[in-house]
Amino acid sequence: MSTQSTMNGDTAESGYPHVPKYFFPTQQIPKLSCNDPLADELISQEKPVVLTDTKLCESALKWDLDYLANNMGNERYMVFVSQNNRFKYYDEAKMKQYRINFNPPTRRVDMTFTEFVKKLREWKPGDERVYLQQGLNNTFGRGIVLDFLQFNWQWLNVQQKKHNWGPLTSNLLLVGMESNITPVHYDEQQNFFCQLIGKKRCILFAPEHYERLYPHPVYHPHDRQSQVDFDMPDLEKFPGLDQLQGWETVIGPGEVLYIPMYWWHHIESLPNLGHTVSVNFWYKGGPTESVEYPLKPRQKLAIMRNVEKMLLEALKDPGEVGPLLRSLVLGRYSGEDALKEEGNL
């Protein structure tokens, strides 16, 4: 699965063999000690940074497949099954809520960890791929719970206070096969993304790139996911892709990537390096800061989401949202000179 660099050319080299090349340029995300004042500054400014020495999940660096199989317990966990190496998230509730034509790109199959490991170990080209994505909870075995209690909560609590974040909402455990890809999307939470086993390449885009990544409408099961396929970018349909610029890094065991709220991210387990295990820490954003103008791109993004949601609530039918927005804008706000003519700009 290789892709050509089709635009702009200078895609940053990841330095790893067989890693797909995409069509946009990237810069490296800085890797810093958590004691470096610059790291704090970046987090305060909601910019991504890789922290190399937080010791956040030291007790979980031993969470390989055998350890997890022996310690997770016998519950069934959420596993996504895909015909290819892409695992594009979809919201099951939105799928039921609006009866729109939607073919889920993956299937969710709940299985025991032992069943999952068997599928992963016996996988051969042509087979369906699997990706376990399960929130940590108290049904997990005692060994896992004890490791969890030893996470560096002190450091986390200091961060949460310092950056004025809301509460921790969940920890997602991700166990994936090499080459699995989570396509580009954004989340509405702050994320300390902690790598435990194997390596992941993470490509991020600032919220300023909202329009250039063409998110699905908010009512759609793929809400918060980009419509753009990085392997086959359609420049005619999505002309803004031309201006896309990203940040990237490869993280390994013990490293923590801060993924700021509303930052787009694409995450791939590196090819040929075995399976990966990660755990994230999702925090609610802080209370709305005093509003200063001009608004930040991520504040505008939140406004756009709200307008879309309100329209849908009022109209009830997702099919009516687009036409209403078009008649609101076309010939009124669509011409570049619409406001200039009135002498307002």
Ligand SMILES: O=C(O)CCC(=O)C(=O)O
């Ligand atoms: O690691 C992955 O595949 C996806 C993780 C992710 O999107 C997240 O933690 O928000």
Ligand SMILES: [Fe+2]
């Ligand atoms: Fe995410």
